[in-house]
Amino acid sequence: MTAEPTAAVRPRNRRQLIVDAAGRVFSKRGYHAASMEEIASGVGITAAALYRHFPNKYALFAECTNAMADGLVAALEEVPPAGALADVLAAVARVTVAHRESGGVYRWEARYLNREDRRVLRAKFGKVVERVAETVRREYQVPDEHLRAAAALGAIGSITMHHTSIAQRRAEDLLVASAVRVVATDPAAAVGSARLVELPAQPVPRTRRAEILAAAIPLFERDGFVNVTNGRIAEAVGLTQSALYRYFPGKVDILAAACLQAAALLAQAVEQNLRGVTGPYEAVVALAGTYVAYSFGHTALTSVADAELVGLPADLQRPLVIAQREHIAVWEQQLRLARPDLDPRQARVLVHAGFGVVVEAGRRLRWQDSLANRDTVTALLVAALGL
Missing domain, CATH: 1.10.357.10 (Tetracycline Repressor, domain 2)
Known part of the structure; x- marks a missing residue:
């Protein structure tokens, strides 16, 4: 007896799949050149189905630009307040490498956000920099902790800006070690x-x-x-x-x-x-x-x-x-x-x-x-x- 074909099951995380696909397209094409049709194709749905989740391209773009920032803030909240610098940077690297294909959106394309959305995004990344700076200050007792924190985050964030093939864990370890050396350097x-x-x-x-x-x-x-x-x-x-x-x-x-x-x-x-x-x-x-x-x-x-x-x-x-x-x-x-x-x-x-x-x-x-x-x-x- 032949079983009847089952109806396609709509994935519960479709919205997240859309955001992930959109991030990759926005990173590759830029905000203005990206199309809703290409994004929908990356998820395996029609553009009409995409609009059931997001009213327009800007709304989807705004959510994409916040994806990494939200992930970083959440990951750092899981690190104890007195956590070591290596643990803080490892949390940052884990999220950044995981968002590698779409994480570059925030660096250049975020300038196309409206003023209020840019302010919100800056505040989120500001929290990340401040958390790293606090840890730098505690472990190294240096006067320029914000510069070192920003530089260390730049080392980790660089993985979103190129396509060198490297295993995720290997990349994380390499970037964390690099960021730690940056923080430990006296300019x-x-x-x-x-x-x-x-x-x-x-x-x-x-x-x-x-x-x-x-x-x-x-x-x-x-x-x-x-x-x-x-x-x-x-x-x-x-x-x-x-x-x-x-x-x-x-x-x-x-x-x-x-x-x-x-x-x-x-x-x-x-x-x-x-x-x-x-x-x-x-x-x-x-x-x-x-x-x-x-x-x-x-x-x-x-x-x-x-x-x-x-x-x-x-x-x-x-x-x-x-x-x-x-x-x-x-x-x-x-x-x-x-x-x-x-x-x-x-x-x-x-x-x-x-x-x-x-x-x-x-x-x-x-x-x-x-x-x-x-x-x-x-x-x-x-x-x-x-x-």
């Missing part, structure tokens, strides 16, 4: 490499095309690529909108050119500052000092390149991804020479952890460019790498 004992770094000057806009790029970058940084029109860019350089198309086919081509400019400047800076460097430790320190100086010296350019890359079409992304991989390869080679105990995946994860330190420490310092701040952040980056 006052900075390596001083900032004073040895020379950055290539940003090109002076001598052509109309260069003027357009120079005008577009700060607009993209302040308002986001989607919110900046061709008309505003044209107005900033004294052109009509139709005249703009003589130099760039479209706004996305301006963005791609800006990102390529960022990659070229960084590659030039690395080449310049590695000349004459002999040992791998010295090379890694030089790379660290260069990356920090570049990040502080070209904040608008790097911010746009990092935040808007996902919005580029695949053909325009490709040369930028190649440039990024080449940059990481230089770091990986020198770091593994300095630390032979690391395999390639571990080295790449730690390099990205160092980049995460720079982003969060730089934000904490409001990107105020000074030799002291560059030295401080360089010391924290080097610590993240385990040197």
